[in-house]
Amino acid sequence: MICYFHDIKKANIMVIDDEEINLEIIDELLNDEGFSSINCFSDPKEAIKHYRQFPPDLVLLDLNMPVMNGFEVAEQFQIINHSPPPPILIITALADRTTKLKSLDSGAKDILSKPFDDQEVTRRVRNLIEMHLAHKKNLHYSKNLEHIVKTRTQELLETQNEMIESLGLAAEYRDNETATHTIRVGLYTQALAIQLGLNDKEANQLKLASPLHDIGKIGIPDNVLLKKGKLDTEEWVLMKKHAQFGYNILKNSKSLLLKNAGIIALTHHEKWDGNGYPAGLHGSEIHLYGRITAIADVFDALTMSRPYKKAWPIEDAIQLINDEAGKHFDPSLVESFNQIIDKLLTIRKDNSD
Numbered sequence: 462m463i464c465y466f467h468d469i470k471k472a473n474i475m476v477i478d479d480e481e482i483n484l485e486i487i488d489e490l491l492n493d494e495g496f497s498s499i500n501c502f503s504d505p506k507e508a509i510k511h512y513r514q515f516p517p518d519l520v521l522l523d524l525n526m527p528v529m530n531g532f533e534v535a536e537q538f539q540i541i542n543h544s545p546p547p548p549i550l551i552i553t554a555l556a557d558r559t560t561k562l563k564s565l566d567s568g569a570k571d572i573l574s575k576p577f578d579d580q581e582v583t584r585r586v587r588n589l590i591e592m593h594l595a596h597k598k599n600l601h602y603s604k605n606l607e608h609i610v611k612t613r614t615q616e617l618l619e620t621q622n623e624m625i626e627s628l629g630l631a632a633e634y635r636d637n638e639t640a641t642h643t644i645r646v647g648l649y650t651q652a653l654a655i656q657l658g659l660n661d662k663e664a665n666q667l668k669l670a671s672p673l674h675d676i677g678k679i680g681i682p683d684n685v686l687l688k689k690g691k692l693d694t695e696e697w698v699l700m701k702k703h704a705q706f707g708y709n710i711l712k713n714s715k716s717l718l719l720k721n722a723g724i725i726a727l728t729h730h731e732k733w734d735g736n737g738y739p740a741g742l743h744g745s746e747i748h749l750y751g752r753i754t755a756i757a758d759v760f761d762a763l764t765m766s767r768p769y770k771k772a773w774p775i776e777d778a779i780q781l782i783n784d785e786a787g788k789h790f791d792p793s794l795v796e797s798f799n800q801i802i803d804k805l806l807t808i809r810k811d812n813s814d
């Protein structure tokens with residue numbers, strides 16, 4: 462990291478020494494070197510107040526002071542905890558080994574003995590400031606980077622979710638379904654997931670993924686998909702392929718959300734008793750997400766009207782779901798369904814066609 466000469470000379474330097482004459486000497490020395498922002502304090506308490514509000518880029522600190530010694534001042538600075546901590550350069554007449562080691566242990570970056578060599582002081586001052594400014598720049602850079610990554614990730618997530626919603630809508634528009642069908646199925650599956658004890662993140666994933674359950678209908682020809690009246694055996698075989706088609710569309714995605722949507726597309730017509738399609742899976746062989754979506758999808762299909770059929774009375778729809786526990790549906794999911802029926806009806810009311 463490069464620090465420009467200009468930045469170094471403008472750095473904020475704090476000097477703390479109980480003897481005014483020492484302050485004057487250092488102030489003059491640094492001024493002569495071109496440093497333009499020097500704050501001198503003979504009272505350490507004043508210095509601490511200033512330090513708290515205006516973190517300096519370097520502190521020159523005397524050790525032997527009457528009210529509060531240099532170690533106590535350094536300790537206060539550590540408690541204030543600026544990030545990054547301004548370096549401390551101890552300037553002291555107590556230049557014995559123990560003091561030197563104690564100074565370095567108390568957080569000082571460097572130590573100089575009085576009487577000091579002017580040239581040595583200015584060079585050490587410059588080096589310490591240069592290091593600190595580089596540290597500050599680095600910290601700023603990584604914080605900025607962190608922020609950018611966070612924003613971009615959020616944007617990417619939003620784009621992904623938008624794409625998923627659009628895909629779901631596209632599929633439903635081809636079908637006789639409405640846009641709100643996919644929204645309701647998403648919200649029903651989320652509510653069921655929460656009731657089952659899945660965490661919020663997973664429940665939210667399900668809300669986003671389950672609306673894609675019929676995406677595979679894109680692959681079904683119009684004469685079958687939009688046929689008025691009953692499908693013949695051959696047409697029905699073709700229609701059932703939408704589950705596999707949906708899976709094929711989504712299975713290779715790198716996104717876990719889309720992968721899960723693929724699993725839902727594949728399994729949402731499987732039945733608990735093994736009489737579903739495409740694989741005729743039994744019970745818990747069927748992925749939980751598929752089992753949840755199956756209830757949500759059927760409940761919505763029954764309780765909403767379509768151009769070709771009237772909505773069932775709610776009680777009848779609830780009855781059918783319960784009659785199908787252990788046949789079409791996972792019985793424990795039917796139990797959860799019964800427990801949150803009021804919630805599901807509110808979702809239905811708030812998201813009607």
Ligand SMILES: [Fe+2]
Binds near residue numbers: 674675
């Ligand atoms: Fe379907």
Ligand SMILES: [Fe+2]
Binds near residue numbers: 638642646674758
């Ligand atoms: Fe559906």
